Amino acid sequence: MAAAHRGCVLAAYLLLLFLTGCLARIHKLTLKNETRFAVDLNNFGFYANGTLDVNLLYLRLPIQLVNYSVYPVGFSLSRSRVNGVLSYTAEETETCPLTLTKSTNNEPLILFIIDVNTLSVNMRAMGEQNNLLITKPKPEAPKSQKKTREAPVNLDGGKQSENTDKKAENTDKKAKNTEDEGNHDKKLEDQKKAQTEEKKTPVEEAKKPEENVFHLEKTKQLTMALDRVNGSYNFSFHFIVGSLAEGLYSLKFHYCQNRLPGIRLPYSFTVEVKEKNPAGFLSAAEIPLSRLYICMAGVFFTAALVWVYTLMKHRYSVFKIHWLMAALAFTKSTSLVFHSINYHFINTEGHPIEGWAVMYYITHLLKGALLFITLALIGTGWAFVKYILSDKEKKIFMIVIPLQVLANVAYIIIESTEEGSSEYYLWKEILFLVDLICCGAILFPVVWSIRHLQEASSTDGKAAMNLEKLKLFRHYYVMIVCYIYFTRIIAILLKVTMPFQWQWCYEFLVEVSTLIFFVLTGYKFRPASNNPYLQLPQDEDDVEMDEVVTESGALEGISKVKKTSNGRERQKESTL
Structure with a gap:
């Protein structure tokens, strides 16, 4: 147990190497020698007046000649109704x-x-648009003839030109003075209007000099400026979501040449993406999560206190595993508190605070390890049916616990890695595979306990007690299967079908199902003296010699010898 805790803490500190450069909702992604034909930069749920800033700092394309009119390069911004369902196919x-x-x-x-x-x-807007685009348009081509005033040239000595220049300057100064005096009042009025209208709308806040605002409802095509510096290209745009166009938007980079079979031309780019809703930096589906996690932390903490009170009330029927269950409940509550704080700072600052983030990672790793350790120990019947684990049950612990630590590490890396990086999808596949293996492996100890009780009920003469325990572990097996199916399959399907602003309900359903699973497990294996699952049979004739006492946790590991007349006669018969 202590080794598992030390491993979790060590893994959390090692994750700092990956997390120092992560900026959460203020993204900066750098890809070098990338060959993917499409890169998912980000998915974000926007409310009305939400803003998206995209700044392509660096783009270097391959040297090979490519017909960019047939195989274009660029970005696509599309709205999807729900997560994972694109608006185009x-x-x-x-x-x-x-x-x-x-x-x-x-x-x-x-x-x-x-x-x-x-x-x-070249910008092209399609579909029903209610959005605004702020960008720097491409400057017009310079005219061949410009109206400029030139000074006359005097070949003799240049005195005449100097005099004419001075006269022209004097006339210009007089004209400017008269114009300034005439327009002084107008300038003051303009300054007052500018001060009163300053920071009035998101459009005016985002608008910069030399940039224009385009209503995409009317402007379907637009040519923007592309700058070239030392062989690399850069441009930027600012996007504002209209009141009728809010939803879940997906931003992608496309290099269409690499869609052809056998062609993988490398390219490199650096892009900064900044999304923001009127309420903060969180996506629409993530805004309620901070309040949700802190409320669920209070519920789990209350349940942990009730469980500790139950243990203290029935202290003579308490086993070691009961205290392990209490530690799991407190760790779960602490993890939710740090998770809530983490989301709060992401919403206000745009990135997590390292100290709070590390505390969340440590408690999340401890919670994951404790959960599967507790499930495996209860599933093997440790302290309820037997005190010694078999070799194959020990192998389950040696396999499941490291895999669960790896799954939690993969989850934390996914949460802290840019969605567009190739490592994101690698760790996502690792998490999915390892989580399935752990959930499947945790069922084996329960199946072995059920089979052991079935065999014992027909051989050792204690059929009544073994059948009661058999019912318990069958119920527990069904509970684990329902918990795994609901949190891994049903809740994910609900998330895919929900509107974008209600996708936080997925996390709510997962936390509520976890709470129900904890409460039912505690109720089934409660340390009460009247619990039928933890009682011994009352018929002393059915009790054999050197039987382990399981009625009281205080006498855990102590054996007793029944010296009855029947036992002495059996000993005599055996000696004869």
């Missing part, structure tokens, strides 16, 4: 989304196609 049909001419289901779809030949970015 272009990727499924092996068609590059940047080549689309209309939205398949009239959902908002905005394409930013980079044209390196003309140093421009």
Whole structure:
């Protein structure tokens, strides 16, 4: 047990190496020699007046000649109704989304196609648009003739030109003075209006000099400026969600040339993405999570106190595993508290505070290890049926506990890694596989305990007690199966079908199901003297010699010898 705790703490500190550069909802992703044809940069649920800032700092494309009109490069911003369901199905049909001419289901779809030949970015807006786009448009081409005033040239000595210049300057100064005096009042009025209207709307806050605001409901096509510095390209845009266009938006980068079989041209880019809702930096589905976690922490803490009170009230029927269950409840409560604090700082600052984040990672690892240790010990019947674990049961612990630590590490890395990085999907697959293995392996000890009790009920003559314990472990097996199916399958299906602003209910259902599972487990294995599952049979004729006392946890591990007349006669018969 102590070794598992030390391993969890060590793993949490090792995770700091991965988390120092992570900026949560203020993203900065750098990819070098990337070959994927599509990179998922982020998914974020926007309410009305939510803002998205995208700043492509660096983009270097391969040297090979590519027909960018046929295989374009750029970004796509699409709205999906629910998580994991895209608003278009272009990727499924092996068609590059940047080549689309209309939205398949009239959902908002905005394409930013980079044209390196003309140093421009072509924006195309499709579907029903109620959004605003703030960007720097491409400057117009310089005119061949410009109206400029030139000084006359004097070949003799230049005195005449100097005089004419001075006269021109004097006339200009007089004209400027008269204009300044005439427009002085107007300037003061303009300054007062600017001060009163300052920071009035998100559009005015985000608007910069040399940038324009475009209503995508009217502007369906736009040519933006693309800057080139030392062979790399950069541009930026600011996106504001309209009141009728809120939803879950997906931002992706596409390099359509790599969709062809056998072609993997490497490219590199660095992009900064900053999403924000009016209430903070959290997505629409994550805004209630801070309050949810702190409330559930209070509920779990109350349940832990009730459990400790029960243990103190029936102290003579308490086993070691009961205190382990209490430690699990307190660790779960502490983990939820740090999780709530972590989300609070992400919402206010845009990134977590390292100290609070590390505390959450440590308690999350401890909670995961304690949960599976407790489930495995109860499943083997330790302290309720037997005190010694068999070799194959010990192997289950040696396999499940390290895998569970690995699963928790994978979960923390996923939470702290940019969605666009290739490591994100690797650890996501590891988490899914390891979690399934752990959930499947934890059922084996329960099955072995049920089989052991079935065999014992027909051989040792204690059928009544063994059948009662058999019912207990059958109920416990059904509880574990229902808990695994609900938290791993049913809740995920509900998350996919829910609207974007209600997807926090997935976390609510998981926490409530965990609480119900804890309460039912504690009730079934409560340390009460009248618990039928923990009682010995009252018929002394059925009690054999050297039987282990299991009625009281205070006498745990102590054996007794029944010296009855029947026992002495059996000993005499055996000696004869």
